[in-house]
Amino acid sequence: MERKLFRSGIRVAQGFIDPFTDLPRDRPRSLMNAQRTIRRPISCAGIGLHSGNKVTLSLRPAPADSGIRFRRTDLGGLELQATVKHVGGINYATGLTHETVKVDTIEHLMAALVSLGIDNVIVELNSPEVPIMDGSAAPFIYLIQEAGVKTLPVERTFLKVLRPISLTRGDKRIAIYPSDHFKVTYSISFDHPLLRHQERTMRVTEQTFVDEIAPARTFTFLKEVEMLRQQGLALGGSLENAVVIGDTGVLNSALRFEDEFVRHKILDLIGDLALVGHPVIGHVVAHRGGHALHTAFAARVLEESDAWTLVGGNAGAPAEPATAALSVADVEQLVP
Numbered sequence: 001m002e003r004k005l006f007r008s009g010i011r012v013a014q015g016f017i018d019p020f021t022d023l024p025r026d027r028p029r030s031l032m033n034a035q036r037t038i039r040r041p042i043s044c045a046g047i048g049l050h051s052g053n054k055v056t057l058s059l060r061p062a063p064a065d066s067g068i069r070f071r072r073t074d075l076g077g078l079e080l081q082a083t084v085k086h087v088g089g090i091n092y093a094t095g096l097t098h099e100t101v102k103v104d105t106i107e108h109l110m111a112a113l114v115s116l117g118i119d120n121v122i123v124e125l126n127s128p129e130v131p132i133m134d135g136s137a138a139p140f141i142y143l144i145q146e147a148g149v150k151t152l153p154v155e156r157t158f159l160k161v162l163r164p165i166s167l168t169r170g171d172k173r174i175a176i177y178p179s180d181h182f183k184v185t186y187s188i189s190f191d192h193p194l195l196r197h198q199e200r201t202m203r204v205t206e207q208t209f210v211d212e213i214a215p216a217r218t219f220t221f222l223k224e225v226e227m228l229r230q231q232g233l234a235l236g237g238s239l240e241n242a243v244v245i246g247d248t249g250v251l252n253s254a255l256r257f258e259d260e261f262v263r264h265k266i267l268d269l270i271g272d273l274a275l276v277g278h279p280v281i282g283h284v285v286a287h288r289g290g291h292a293l294h295t296a297f298a299a300r301v302l303e304e305s306d307a308w309t310l311v312g313g314n315a316g317a318p319a320e321p322a323t324a325a326l327s328v329a330d331v332e333q334l335v336p
Contacts, residue, residue, distance in 0.1 A: 044057055048235075049093070067081055068113060080097070090292045091233065093291060107271030159279070161281065162178060172290070176301065184285075186266050200262045212257075219245060225237070268294065272298060
């Protein structure tokens with residue numbers, strides 16, 4: 001019943017032109033695909049996974065070319081752009097920081113926004129952490145669809161990969177290769193009988209994200225929970241918002257997918273890679289990654305500006321000046 005609920009209870013917005021469908025080799029078919037924002041403000045409430053604090057989140061429409069911005073209402077409305085150069089803390093989640101403004105655990109919301117084609121939106125928070133909801137991106141999908149989608153009179157710009165880019169850190173590795181659409185291959189392996197190896201390849205469209213990726217929940221191992229809490233993390237975690245893996249199986253009643261764990265890794269990757277600032281056209285291949293590797297790779301992509309080109313709306317403008325973005329080394333220094 002649970003999987004049926006998530007598969008049939010979330011709809012794809014009518015009239016959406018999938019920007020990653022049948023792309024010719026020189027230009028995306030959907031270059032006339034307009035930028036989008038939400039139609040009306042909408043709010044939800046929840047708790048922060050790591051802080052355990054109650055938080056209210058509101059999404060508000062934003063003009064074309066303004067991007068995804070986080071606004072801290074508890075700090076007088078100070079704002080923070082969701083870009084690689086503002087990555088400011090990677091500790092079992094992705095965080096942003098700029099001057100006195102900080103926002104944590106952004107990855108699930110970011111994945112939902114970019115996968116539903118929301119280019120411009122203001123995310124208001126009255127606390128430093130995005131609410132975890134049920135540990136997946138499905139509640140954010142519902143929130144966005146309830147707000148509605150509004151097209152804007154400005155063409156969307158894509159980052160199209162021209163040659164491979166890669167990053168390796170020990171036994172963790174990630175790369176992106178030229179492709180005619182956005183595709184992810186992800187593999188994970190843990191020293192646990194349930195997670196010896198999982199691998200999945202998916203072409204990411206709005207429909208496949210809604211049906212096959214968004215419902216996948218974050219997960220952790222029971223033996224790590226106490227360690228995390230001693231570090232002041234996972235204070236809001238429970239079986240209601242995470243899959244907890246014990247020695248002999250999951251403590252939750254059921255999984256939503258047999259390979260829910262690797263699907264959630266794909267979800268995290270989509271949210272972290274969104275920090276490059278444009279929808280990506282390429283095939284990402286990752287093994288044993290996490291937020292630190294994902295965000296360092298986003299920085300690497302922007303550094304290697306000869307490996308990609310912008311196509312569409314603002315094709316003549318740089319995606320993000322390499323000198324303004326954090327370098328791979330900068331991002332890695334943020335990992336505790």
